Amino acid sequence: MNEWIAVITITILACVSPGPDFAMVSRNGLLLSRRAGVLTAVGIGTGVLVHVCYTLLGLGLVLQQTPWLFNALKLAGAAYLVYLGIKMLRSRPVIEELDAPLTAMSDLAALRTGFLTNALNPKTSIFIVSLFIGVVRPDTSLAVQIAYGVFIAGAHAVWFSLVALCFSAGIVREKLVASRQWIDRFFGGLLVSFGILLTIAQRSV
Numbered sequence: 001m002n003e004w005i006a007v008i009t010i011t012i013l014a015c016v017s018p019g020p021d022f023a024m025v026s027r028n029g030l031l032l033s034r035r036a037g038v039l040t041a042v043g044i045g046t047g048v049l050v051h052v053c054y055t056l057l058g059l060g061l062v063l064q065q066t067p068w069l070f071n072a073l074k075l076a077g078a079a080y081l082v083y084l085g086i087k088m089l090r091s092r093p094v095i096e097e098l099d100a101p102l103t104a105m106s107d108l109a110a111l112r113t114g115f116l117t118n119a120l121n122p123k124t125s126i127f128i129v130s131l132f133i134g135v136v137r138p139d140t141s142l143a144v145q146i147a148y149g150v151f152i153a154g155a156h157a158v159w160f161s162l163v164a165l166c167f168s169a170g171i172v173r174e175k176l177v178a179s180r181q182w183i184d185r186f187f188g189g190l191l192v193s194f195g196i197l198l199t200i201a202q203r204s205v
Helices: 002-016 020-031 034-056 059-065 067-089 107-119 122-134 142-167 170-204
Strands: none
Touching: 002 122, 002 142, 020 034, 020 107, 020 142, 020 170, 034 107, 034 122, 034 142, 067 107, 067 122, 067 170, 122 142
8 A cells, every 4th residue: 555655646746747748738738729738648648658568568677777778768759859849939920819720730649749748758767667666566466567557647647638628728728829829939948948958968877
């Protein structure tokens, strides 16, 4: 039971800490649609499962003990964040009514964006690997470890869905959507900054 409490507590703290996932979900929920934001959140939860799976297979320890492989993951994640950020920074002003449709994003594209944002996020990799190595006991059954993984992924999907619902709420959207271009640039700048910070961290290792 104490192990469950530790997993739940650490997972909640990891979810609410700011990062690329939060930036992407809040941006899509605010500027695109509630559906796009929630599907991005579901994609993030699915991305978490990638980290859980390779950790349970023992590859997490390999990543931890193979600096070049982990650095390659960090660079790939940094490149993806910078790519997304530059796309947002280059957004052009669009004159439109509030009720008119904004830039379309397919369901698959929203899921893919959330999935890649998390699956390529080394912060999540460090969190998952550290949690299973530092908190989960070696004698904990595989079934329980899988349950931990499902909970962590589900917690991410639920939390970021709530973020998407909040940012897509009418009262929030009405006040902010008029500044769409600047909001896009703000979140784009955040993603580029996250990418640069990952690159700097990789070089300092």
